[in-house]
Amino acid sequence: xxxxxxxxxxxxxxxxxxxxxxxxxxxxxxxxxxxxxxxxxxxxxxxxxxxxxxxxxxxxxxxxxxxxxxxxxxxxxxxxxxxxxxxxxxxxxxxxxxxxxxxxxxxxxxxxxxxxxxxxxxxxxxxxxxxxxxxxxxxxxxxxxxxxxxxxxxxxxxxxxxxxxxxxxxxxxxxxxxxxxxxxxxxxxxxxxxxxxxxxxxxxxxxxxxxxxxxxxxxxxxxxxxxxxxxxxxxxxxxxxxxxxxxxxxxxxxxxxxxxxxxxxxxxxxxxxxxxxxxxxxxxxxxxxxxxxxxxxxxxxxxxxxxxxxxxxxxxxxxxxxxxxxxxxxxxxxxxxxxxxxxxxxxxxxxxxxx
Amino acid sequence: xxxxxxxxxxxxxxxxxxxxxxxxxxxxxxxxxxxxxxxxxxxxxxxxxxxxxxxxxxxxxxxxxxxxxxxxxxxxxxxxxxxxxxxxxxxxxxxxxxxxxxxxxxxxxxxxxxxxxxxxxxxxxxxxxxxxxxxxxxxxxxxxxxxxxxxxxxxxxxxxxxxxxxxxxxxxxxxxxxxxxxxxxxxxxxxxxxxxxxxxxxxxxxxxxxxxxxxxxxxxxxxxxxxxxxxxxxxxxxxxxxxxxxxxxxxxxxxxxxxxxxxxxx
Ligand SMILES: Nc1ncnc2c1ncn2[C@@H]1O[C@H](COP(=O)(O)OP(=O)(O)OP(=O)(O)O)[C@@H](O)[C@H]1O
Ligand SMILES: [Mg+2]
Numbered sequence: 125x126x127x128x129x130x131x132x133x134x135x136x137x138x139x140x141x142x143x144x145x146x147x148x149x150x151x152x153x154x155x156x157x158x159x160x161x162x163x164x165x166x167x168x169x170x171x172x173x174x175x176x177x178x179x180x181x182x183x184x185x186x187x188x189x190x191x192x193x194x195x196x197x198x199x200x201x202x203x204x205x206x207x208x209x210x211x212x213x214x215x216x217x218x219x220x221x222x223x224x225x226x227x228x229x230x231x232x233x234x235x236x237x238x239x240x241x242x243x244x245x246x247x248x249x250x251x252x253x254x255x256x257x258x259x260x261x262x263x264x265x266x267x268x269x270x271x272x273x274x275x276x277x278x279x280x281x282x283x284x285x286x287x288x289x290x291x292x293x294x295x296x297x298x299x300x301x302x303x304x305x306x307x308x309x310x311x312x313x314x315x316x317x318x319x320x321x322x323x324x325x326x327x328x329x330x331x332x333x334x335x336x337x338x339x340x341x342x343x344x345x346x347x348x349x350x351x352x353x354x355x356x357x358x359x360x361x362x363x364x365x366x367x368x369x370x371x372x373x374x375x376x377x378x379x380x381x382x383x384x385x386x387x388x389x390x391x392x393x394x395x396x397x398x399x400x401x402x403x404x405x406x407x408x409x410x411x412x413x414x415x416x417x418x419x420x421x422x423x424x425x426x427x428x429x430x431x432x433x434x435x436x437x438x439x440x441x442x443x444x445x446x447x448x449x450x451x452x453x454x455x456x457x458x459x460x461x462x463x464x465x466x467x468x469x470x471x472x473x474x475x476x477x478x479x
Numbered sequence: 480x481x482x483x484x485x486x487x488x489x490x491x492x493x494x495x496x497x498x499x500x501x502x503x504x505x506x507x508x509x510x511x512x513x514x515x516x517x518x519x520x521x522x523x524x525x526x527x528x529x530x531x532x533x534x535x536x537x538x539x540x541x542x543x544x545x546x547x548x549x550x551x552x553x554x555x556x557x558x559x560x561x562x563x564x565x566x567x568x569x570x571x572x573x574x575x576x577x578x579x580x581x582x583x584x585x586x587x588x589x590x591x592x593x594x595x596x597x598x599x600x601x602x603x604x605x606x607x608x609x610x611x612x613x614x615x616x617x618x619x620x621x622x623x624x625x626x627x628x629x630x631x632x633x634x635x636x637x638x639x640x641x642x643x644x645x646x647x648x649x650x651x652x653x654x655x656x657x658x659x660x661x662x663x664x665x666x667x668x669x670x671x672x673x674x675x676x677x678x679x680x681x682x683x684x685x686x687x688x689x690x691x692x693x694x695x696x697x698x699x700x701x702x703x704x705x706x707x708x709x710x711x712x713x714x715x716x717x718x719x720x721x722x723x724x725x726x727x728x729x730x731x732x733x734x735x736x737x738x739x740x741x742x743x744x745x
Contacts (some may be wrong), residue, residue, distance in 0.1 A: 229573075364580070365587050369571035375535045376640070379562030379587030421620075422575040425596070 150433030218435020220391035221409025226363035235395040235409035238301035239277030242308035247273025274396035331456035332405035348397035353391025486513035493542035519690035560588035564640035585639030626653035647679035688735025
């Protein structure tokens with residue numbers, strides 16, 4: 125016998141309600157974290173006024189924020205670009221992390237897997253050491269070369285795991301990624317040792333940071349972020365099907381290898397673009413999707429959108445902390461993500477174990 | 480819920496499979512009539528699962544496998560998944576996936592590039608879960624269920640797929656007596672309702688003769704007998720291929736009951 129309560133709690137209705145509630149919570153978290161981040165900094169601007177100023181910029185809304193022109197400039201030229209960058213990078217890291225974990229059916233898979241971190245690291249090192257800025261002039265070359273390095277590494281791992289037209293198993297791909305990463309790291313260390321005067325700059329890059337010069341970084345990132353986010357959302361169905369293994373996935377009408385490759389391409393593109401503008405910010409791609417799965421279950425219909433939203437909010441808040449705890453100095457954001465991410469994650473984990 | 484395409488037949492002609500240097504299937508010729516229920520029986524390692532997997536296109540084989548009317552080529556990908564649903568002998572159970580979401584996967588060959596399930600997808604999933612008395616489990620993780628509950632959930636996913644051909648590889652191995660009968664009776668009902676073609680493999684010779692209308696015996700990769708249960712489930716064939724002493728009884732409707740007898744030292 126099924127009781128009435130059981131029926132209300134089960135089935136599709138309850139499921140989608142849960143999903144919608146969390147989706148709204150995610151959107152709320154993004155908005156709140158963005159407002160808090162815009163409001164905090166050396167010049168204090170009250171949160172209420174920030175909120176009104178942001179609302180004023182929404183279409184069809186006329187709100188008077190009574191801000192001075194200088195405050196407006198601080199908001200729109202200094203803080204907003206950084207907040208948007210943080211939102212994008214956070215969303216990309218968490219979203220691609222969720223996709224990697226789904227594709228490899230391994231909750232420990234990381235967006236920096238397959239050599240992305242090592243490739244980007246080598247690219248950034250080369251750009252810094254060779255002082256490419258002087259060559260290129262206005263554009264900051266570090267993100268461009270880091271992005272190229274990350275893509276070369278992923279492509280190398282992908283190509284090396286294909287043999288005679290046969291795509292290798294997920295394990296082959298991961299092992300190829302590990303080998304490629306080690307090779308790139310070896311070259312990077314060599315280059316770095318040859319130019320020890322740039323060590324500090326390289327380490328600053330490796331620890332991750334969200335620093336912006338106006339909207340340039342955001343403009344660099346946006347096309348890749350758009351492609352990657354759309355791709356990740358389209359990957360939701362295939363990711364759920366891949367969870368039952370390749371053989372059953374193909375009885376459900378999916379071509380598992382082709383699907384896996386497509387998902388890896390969009391996830392890697394997003395992760396590589398994120399790493400290019402922000403350096404290596406650890407923990408976000410691992411912890412956010414994991415926390416999301418603990419709360420709403422493993423279906424990618426919920427995991428992907430919520431990872432994107434909460435990843436964005438999480439990184440933005442981490443950025444606020446990194447700017448404020450030791451103001452005017454800034455802590456590397458990678459330190460903060462680990463520092464607040466780990467305890468937060470343990471709390472969720474313990475609550476889950478308890479229930 | 481009905482499939483308008485009408486019943487579909489399935490045929491193997493000259494199908495052989497080599498795995499790890501051994502011939503696992505040796506030129507199998509078998510035709511399964513549209514709307515029939517055919518069960519493949521045979522001792523462990525005979526090649527039953529391999530034969531069923533050739534239907535799903537997941538094992539390399541020579542010869543041809545046909546799903547659908549004569550002269551149609553072997554379907555692939557999504558088209559095959561719309562024709563044929565499979566309950567594997569050893570399903571991969573994803574960690575943490577909820578029963579409802581798992582059963583909903585059966586809808587995927589019918590969905591385009593979409594990221595949320597339609598109301599119709601949800602409705603038909605709910606209906607199948609309800610029919611298998613699995614509604615109370617909807618929000619449970621599949622990997623937290625008992626062996627028998629899991630097996631029914633896998634059957635649910637295949638039914639959600641709403642295909643004209645249903646392939647069941649040992650779907651009863653973990654089910655208690657009542658649930659065995661319930662699942663088999665449900666399949667029988669659905670077959671009548673939706674004009675399904677059912678192809679299965681079953682170890683339990685005591686029930687197989689009451690449900691299948693055709694039985695194929697497979698031994699060491701060869702098809703050794705094929706026909707009505709009364710012709711194939713005989714003491715002689717059971718002794719020859721399983722090496723056990725069995726008594727068979729045919730009732731007035733042609734259903735066969737097999738009782739296996741313990742061997743006692745003389
Ligand atoms: N990948 C493989 N490599 C080598 N041999 C294999 C492989 N897969 C299956 N086999 C062998 O093929 C034979 C048939 O296997 P199959 O699973 O089809 O048997 P089955 O009739 O379904 O047995 P059971 O009743 O135990 O389920 C077995 O002897 C098995 O060991
Ligand atoms: Mg088998």
